[in-house]
Amino acid sequence: MDAESKTTTEIRDTFKDFLSSKGLRVTNQRLAIFDAAYEHPDHFTAEDLLERSREIDDSVSRATVYRALPILTESGLIREVDVGRDYKFYMANRNATTFQAQVICLDCDKIFEIDAPFMEWYGKTVADKLGLNVESQRLQVTARCDELQTAGICKRSGKKAS
Amino acid sequence: MDAESKTTTEIRDTFKDFLSSKGLRVTNQRLAIFDAAYEHPDHFTAEDLLERSREIDDSVSRATVYRALPILTESGLIREVDVGRDYKFYMANRNATTFQAQVICLDCDKIFEIDAPFMEWYGKTVADKLGLNVESQRLQVTARCDELQTAGICKRSGKKAS
DNA sequence: GTCAATGCAAAAGATTTGCATACGG
DNA sequence: CCGTATGCAAATCTTTTGCATTGAC
Helix, strand or coil: CCCCCCCHHHHHHHHHHHHHHCCCCCCHHHHHHHHHHHHCCCCEEHHHHHHHHHHHCCCCCHHHHHHHHHHHHHHCCEEEECCCCCCCEEEECCCCCCCEEEEEECCCCEEEEEECCCHHHHHHHHHHHHCEEEEEEEEEEEEEEHHHHHHCECCCCCCECC | CCCCCCCHHHHHHHHHHHHHHCCCCCCHHHHHHHHHHHHCCCCEEHHHHHHHHHHHCCCCCHHHHHHHHHHHHHHCCEEEECCCCCCCEEEECCCCCCCEEEEEECCCCEEEEEECCCHHHHHHHHHHHHCEEEEEEEEEEEEEEHHHHHHCECCCCCCECC
8 A cells, every 4th residue: 555645545535524524415426436536547528437437336427427526626636627628627636736737739639737836926926916816727738749740659648640 | 090000901901811812712701700800809709709790791690700710710810718618718819929828807707818928938848848849828817806805896897796 | 603601500519407216314 | 304416318508510502703
């Protein structure tokens, strides 16, 4: 067992506590959705999550996934990552302490999370000038993979040119 | 007439030239949509644009607006501003030379455009590390208007607490 | 005249919601 | 037991698309 970071079981207890503290019920479906999210090593969509949740508890419905996502987001246990497509991505918020920026590769179709600690300061500075209080921030870089286009293969994603 | 910046008429000619150069046709509908976009001082949605275009040429259909938007965006004459809602915003790209960040106020429901010249550098640096070439970037700060919540009115937007 | 552009209406696709039922506390 | 959470299916809402017709060049 990993001595440094919390186990999924421990985090699941945090989730249970969160639900209880909000007067929400601890249901099998919610736990299955939580587990599915934490099993996922990467970014996932609501649909991905539905599929994986159902492998754990096949009674999970799409509606329940969509209703659970805001709860998980509010609990801070997962993070919403909107990169401007017509559907949203999410990811387990395992141990991110600093602000994360995203680099989205249009060729690899992959999202990289990058530490961007200075963002904390930046957002506050700008918002202050307008007399506003920062609620959230996002910094996204959309990019192209030259390697894929030139060499025909991308080492990072393993994707080959089509 | 303004001696410093281009008139809308001049920019419309640029649009016509752009269309011709791409082998696209200069239609009344496209010009009406262009004019509507440039009459709009602020951010607007596709639906806003449809409404205003129809005041100029009532034959403009929703489909044509949606088909014109990517053309206008590609021409660089308007800019797409996706702030993570389920619909996109657009705005006339009058004279922006430096990178613009957005501050979105959840209370005023207003989008402020802010110069963020350092972003050019930042995006390139991060993408370089991954071996990627920057295609586009976005930096957005979501904020709350304390003034509105405390004093009940926001000077900036003129909005009153409900 | 030719073929791109248009309007219309239907389709698409992610997310939300109404409602009767199931189940957690 | 009470009331929240669920599944299902229908609804929503923006954006896209197929097709017959119109109009730019």
